[in-house]
Each structure stands twice: as C-alpha cells, then as structure tokens.
Amino acid sequence: MTDAAALRRRTRELLAAHPPATTGRLEFLRARFDAGLAWVHFPEGLGGLGAPRSLQAVVDSELEAAGAPDNDPRRIGIGLGMAAPTILRYGTEEQKRRFLKPLWTGEEVWCQLFSEPGAGSDLAALGTRAVREGDHWVVNGQKVWTSSAHLARWAILIARTDPDVPKHQGITYFLCDMTDPGVEVRPLRQMTGEAEFNEVFLTGVRIPDAHRLGEAGDGWRVAQTTLNNERVAIGGMRIPREGGMIGPVSKTWRERPGLRTHDLHQRLLTLWVEAEVARLTGERLRQQLVAGQPGPEGAGMKLAFARLNQAISGLEVELRGEEGLLYDDWTMRRPEQVDFTGRDAGYRYLRSKGNSIEGGTSEVLLNIVAERVLGLPAEPRTDKDVAWKDLAR
Numbered sequence: 001m002t003d004a005a006a007l008r009r010r011t012r013e014l015l016a017a018h019p020p021a022t023t024g025r026l027e028f029l030r031a032r033f034d035a036g037l038a039w040v041h042f043p044e045g046l047g048g049l050g051a052p053r054s055l056q057a058v059v060d061s062e063l064e065a066a067g068a069p070d071n072d073p074r075r076i077g078i079g080l081g082m083a084a085p086t087i088l089r090y091g092t093e094e095q096k097r098r099f100l101k102p103l104w105t106g107e108e109v110w111c112q113l114f115s116e117p118g119a120g121s122d123l124a125a126l127g128t129r130a131v132r133e134g135d136h137w138v139v140n141g142q143k144v145w146t147s148s149a150h151l152a153r154w155a156i157l158i159a160r161t162d163p164d165v166p167k168h169q170g171i172t173y174f175l176c177d178m179t180d181p182g183v184e185v186r187p188l189r190q191m192t193g194e195a196e197f198n199e200v201f202l203t204g205v206r207i208p209d210a211h212r213l214g215e216a217g218d219g220w221r222v223a224q225t226t227l228n229n230e231r232v233a234i235g236g237m238r239i240p241r242e243g244g245m246i247g248p249v250s251k252t253w254r255e256r257p258g259l260r261t262h263d264l265h266q267r268l269l270t271l272w273v274e275a276e277v278a279r280l281t282g283e284r285l286r287q288q289l290v291a292g293q294p295g296p297e298g299a300g301m302k303l304a305f306a307r308l309n310q311a312i313s314g315l316e317v318e319l320r321g322e323e324g325l326l327y328d329d330w331t332m333r334r335p336e337q338v339d340f341t342g343r344d345a346g347y348r349y350l351r352s353k354g355n356s357i358e359g360g361t362s363e364v365l366l367n368i369v370a371e372r373v374l375g376l377p378a379e380p381r382t383d384k385d386v387a388w389k390d391l392a393r
Contacts (some may be wrong), residue, residue: 002295003382004055004058006368007037007040007049007051007059008058008062009053010035010036010037010049011037011058011059011062011063011204012018012029012306013035014032014035014037015063015066015068017031017077018031018032020068020069021311022065025069026105026107026240027061028069028070029066029104029105029106030066030101030199031107032058032207032371033047033101033104034103036048036049037049037059037063038071038104038265039084039104040052040053040055040056040059040271041053042088042100043054045097046088046096046097046100046101047101048098048385055340070344071104071105071106072106072337072382073338074337075109076103076109076110076111076335077104077240077337077338078109078110078127078147078148078152079103079104079108079154080103080104081229082110082112082156082226082229082230083099083103083110083112083154083156083226084103084104084223085159085225085226085229085321086097086213086222086226087100087103087175087213088100090214091226093302094210095142095175095210095211097217098183098357099154099175100231101377103154104283108153108154109151109152109153110148110152110153110154110267111146111147111148111149111151111152111154111156111198111200112146112147112148112155112156112179112204112226113128113143113155113156113158113176113200113228114126114156114157114158115143115144115145115146116128116141116143116144117142117144117393120361121361121363122143123158123223124167124168124171124220125388125391125393126141126158126159126171127141127160127393128140128141128142128157128158128159128160128202129141129159129161129163130159130160130174130207131149131161131376132161132216133206135208135209135210136206136207136208136209137159137161137172137206137207137208138204138205138206139157139159139174139176139182139202139204139205139206139207140202140203140204140205141202142157142199142201142202143157143199143200143202144188144197144199144297145188145197145198145199145357145358146185146197146198146199146200147196147197147198147358148336149178149185149198149200149235150185150187150198150334151336153176153177153178153179154175154176154177154178155176155178155200156173156174156175156176156213156226157173157174157175157176157207158171158172158173158174158177158220158223159172159219160172161173161216161217162217162388163387163388163389164387164388164389165217166383166384166385166386166387166388167383167388167391168220169217169220170217170388171217171219171220172216172217172218172219172221173212173213173218173219173222173223174207174211174212174213175207175211175212175213176202176207177207177211178207179277180205180206180207181205181206182202182203182205182206183200183201183202183205184200184201184202184203185198185199185200186199186200186201187196187247187334189328189331189332190351190354191349191353192280192347192350192351193329193330193331193332194333194334194335195332195333195334196334196335196338202299207228212325214324218306220249227360228296229298230296230360231298231299231302231358231359231360231365235364238282238283238286239279241276241279242272242275243279244275244279244309244340244341245247245275245308245312245316245340245341245348245352246271246275246308246312247341248316248341248345249268249271249312249315249316249319249355250268252316252319252320253268253319259320259321260321263317264315264318267315268315268319271308271311271312271313271315274304274308275308275312278301278304278305278308281301281304282301282348285297285298285301288388294371295366296369296373297373299360299365299369299373300365301360302358302359302360302365303365303366303369304363305319305355306352306356307356307362308356309340309352309355310325310352310353310355310356312352313345313349313351313352316345316348317345317346320345323345324345324346324349326344326346327344327346327347328346329341329343329345334356340352341353352355367379
C-alpha cells in the first residue's frame with residue numbers, strides 16, 4: 001500500500017463503514033487502527049500498512065475534512081512520540097500487540113521514568129535499582145520531572161541492574177505498570193502554579209521479565225531510541241507558519257500599534273525569521289525520518305526550540321509593558337496536557353524557562369551536536385571505564 005490513491009480509497013472506506021457523526025470516538029479510533037490508518041508506516045496489524053511515512057498526510061487530510069476525531073495527540077504525546085517507536089523497534093511481537101493499540105487510541109496514557117534527583121543531565125548515572133527475582137524484577141528508587149505520571153497507566157522505565165560495570169552498561173529498560181503496588185506519584189508544583197510534573201517513588205515494585213524491553217544490560221542503547229524520538233517530538237513538531245510562541249506576539253504587534261517601538265520591531269523581525277527557519281528545518285527533519293529512526297540532528301531542533309521560546313516570550317512581556325507583568329491565575333492544578341502557548345504572556349514567559357531543561361538540557365544537547373553531528377573531539381570522560389558502584393556520589 002504505497003500509492004496515495006489507494007490510501008485515499010481505504011480512508012474513505014473507513015469513513016463509510018464508521019461515519020464520524022454517528023460513531024463513538026473510541027470506536028472510530030479503534031477501527032482506524034485496525035484499518036492500518038493510525039500510523040501508515042508501521043507494519044500491518046500494528047496500526048499501519050508498511051507504507052512510506054510521507055503518505056500519512058493523505059490519510060490525515062481526508063479524515064480532517066470528514067470531521068473525524070483524532071486521538072488527542074498532545075495528551076498522549078509521550079506514548080506516541082517516545083514509547084511507541086521504542087516498543088516497535090525493540091519489543092517482542094507480544095509486547096507490540098499488547099501495547100501499541102491502546103497507546104495510540106489514548107486508552108492508556110504513558111509517562112517516562114528516566115530522570116532522577118541525582119541523574120538528570122548525566123542520565124547514565126541513575127541509581128534506581130532493579131534486582132532479578134525469578135520471573136520478576138524488584139525495583140526501588142526515585143524518579144523526577146515526570147510529565148503525566150498522575151494520568152499514566154504505563155511508564156517507560158530505565159533502572160540499574162548491574163552496579164559492577166561502567167554506568168552506561170549496567171542499565172535495563174522496562175515497561176512499568178503505574179497501578180502496581182509500590183508506585184507512588186507526588187505532584188511537583190512549578191513556578192507557573194501548576195503541577196504539570198511529578199516525582200515518582202518506586203518501593204519494591206515487581207515488574208515481570210516479560211515487560212523488559214531489549215536485553216538485560218542493554219537499556220542505554222534502547223533508551224537512545226527513546227531520547228532521539230523525544231527531541232524530535234519536542235523540537236520538530238509540525239506547526240503552521242506563525243505557529244507556536246511567535247503567533248501570540250505577532251498578533252499583539254498587529255492589533256496594538258501603540259505598543260510598538262523601533263527596537264522591538266527589529267527584534268521581532270529577527271525572531272520571526274528565526275522561528276520560520278526553525279519551522280522549515282523541522283519539516284525537513286520529519287522528511288528525513290522517512291528513511292528510518294531519528295539521529296542526533298534532533299538535538300539541534302530541540303536547542304532551537306528552547307532558545308526561541310525563551311527569547312520570544314521575553315519579547316512579548318516587554319512589548320506588553322506593565323500588562324506583561326500580570327499573571328492570570330496561580331491556582332494549583334494538575335493539567336492533562338502541556339500547552340506551551342496557552343493562557344497569557346506571563347504564563348508563556350515562565351513556562352518557557354523549562355524548555356531548556358526538559359527533553360535534555362541545552363548544555364548536554366550542545367555536546368551531542370558538537371560530537372555526533374559536527375564530529376568535534378569528545379570531552380574527556382574520566383568515569384567512562386569505572387564501575388558505577390565506584391563512582392563518587
């Protein structure tokens with residue numbers, strides 16, 4: 001199924017058999033998955049047809065024109081952008097068939113249990129332990145900055161299974177049931193007032209070996225698939241011209257000429273051009289994904305995303321003057337999805353500060369671009385061949 005016309009016919013057959021106006025949302029999404037129209041580049045039987053990724057736009061345009069429901073991708077972004085490609089690449093057939101469909105339909109929300117209080121930028125230094133006991137692994141530790149943990153049914157988790165080898169070698173990747181005994185989720189309130197993130201405590205959590213993804217001790221390699229996809233999902237998301245942060249400030253500029261100054265005009269023009277360059281670069285990156293898994297280039301997109309968001313939101317606060325210092329609501333809440341452009345200018349300014357931390361800190365991503373994209377010499381690493389248990393902490 002590599003022909004656009006054939007995909008269009010198949011989509012119309014789905015719409016005829018399940019009219020969006022009379023079919024329940026979840027029923028329609030399940031039927032779409034079964035028809036291979038969820039993500040057309042996935043294999044048959046797993047929501048796809050083995051078609052080129054570029055043909056997904058044919059399906060999406062037909063469904064949008066018919067008013068068909070989507071799967072609320074912002075709400076389930078971690079599952080779609082990180083868990084799914086990793087499960088597809090490293091999962092067993094049983095794991096793929098168990099997890100991919102409810103992940104895509106949104107019936108099961110996913111979160112990411114990677115970062116720890118002592119292992120954020122240096123993720124490979126993580127200390128959460130998983131010890132094998134028969135057919136299960138017993139996990140103890142703490143994870144932090146976990147988006148959607150308060151909503152999640154499942155989590156992608158990396159834990160240390162061998163402390164006697166260097167830090168990158170003794171890690172294993174698991175699929176963790178967030179409803180299991182011993183999993184405790186606590187909110188982390190941010191300076192925006194929300195608790196969009198969480199900290200997660202794992203105490204004697206028993207994970208079946210059947211929920212291990214990849215080989216024991218090979219978790220760091222598996223996690224690279226997740227991290228590369230995460231950076232593309234954050235920095236390379238598809239947006240229209242003047243989408244994202246540049247949209248609200250451009251709208252304010254056009255509608256309120258009394259706020260304009262020559263200096264702000266020059267800065268806005270510069271940022272508008274940079275935002276458009278980043279948008280088009282993201283489009284090119286997505287086209288490159290047709291050839292396979294994303295590489296380290298996604299780190300550059302994530303860097304640009306963070307820098308632009310912070311610069312643009314800062315300009316917007318300046319443009320609005322005293323009004324830009326106001327804040328609409330400090331109420332503590334636990335949102336179901338991240339909205340980088342929601343609410344007012346003050347929210348956008350505060351929320352964008354996290355963009356240079358989440359999904360890999362800008363400092364670490366600069367190293368990735370330098371070493372893996374530009375081919376510059378790697379920084380000296382004195383702990384490269386030292387067993388994790390012997391590292392200073």
